[in-house]
Amino acid sequence: MNLRRFGIYCGIAAPLIWLSLISLAGAMRPEFSHSYQYISELGERGSSTEIPMRYIGFEFAGVLYVCFATALPASLREGWRSALVAVFIGLDGLGRVGAGVFACDPGCDGLSSSQELHRLFATTGFSSAILAAIACGIVFRGHAWLGILSVYSIGSGILAAIFLLLMTWDTNPIQTPGLFEHLATGVLSLWLLVFAARLSRAST
Structure with missing residues (x-):
């Protein structure tokens, strides 16, 4: 297996591992509410x-995102357009790694430096993932075999952004911030999985 195909497989595995760890860790803590x-x-x-979520869910999955990003220029061969999407996905991966290195305080409402860095890296990851989806939809809208994902990619990025805005809206009548975060990461994870799977099929 060459490095390019390995990177694409990392893009398939990364969102699956991320979503699986959320489900597994949530099941290990019956008191945890995915809605709140x-x-x-x-x-x-x-x-x-802490251990499985930080080191597998955040850090290991984040490294897989970076590996996928490094494979994009060689897989797409579209010059700056490939590089643009790769940079955003790579920043998403680095944001995840950083969020794992710097764990949040209990309840994620502390004032420690680790908490602040966790928030910074998590925000970077989420923002980059949204930009990656939107950029992919725009720059590849005329691509021979990626154009079919154009509307889906842009829609995924916009929908995830809306969910995150609802999550942070203090006067939101639906006070379920966890639910909106889960929906946002679910939409973006599914988009990356579809994108990587499309690349895998086209590379066979």
């Missing part, structure tokens, strides 16, 4: 799910 609590709380310092 943030995903980061599954990896908070001192929790029973």
Whole structure:
């Protein structure tokens, strides 16, 4: 297996591992609410799910995102357009790694430096993932075999952004921030999985 195909397979595996760890860690903590609590709380310092969520869910999956990003220029061969999408996906991966290295405080509402860095990296990851989906839809809309994903990619990025805005809206009448975060990461994870799977089929 060459490095390009390995990178594409990393893009398929990364969102599957991420979503699986959210489900697994949530199942390990019956008191955890996916509707009211943030995903980061599954990896908070001192929790029973800190180790698997931080080191597999955030860091390992994040490395896989970076590996996928490095394979994009050689897979797409579209010059700056490939590089643009690759940069955003790579920043998403680095944001995930950083969010794993710097765990949030219990409840993710502390004031420690680790908490602040966790928030910074998580925000970077989410923002980059949204930009990656939108950029992919725009720059590849006329591509021979990626154009079919154009509307889906842009829609995924916009929908995820809306969910994150609802998550942070203090006066939102639906006070379920965890639910909106889960929906946002679900939409973006599914988009990356579809994107990587499309690349895998086209590369056979």
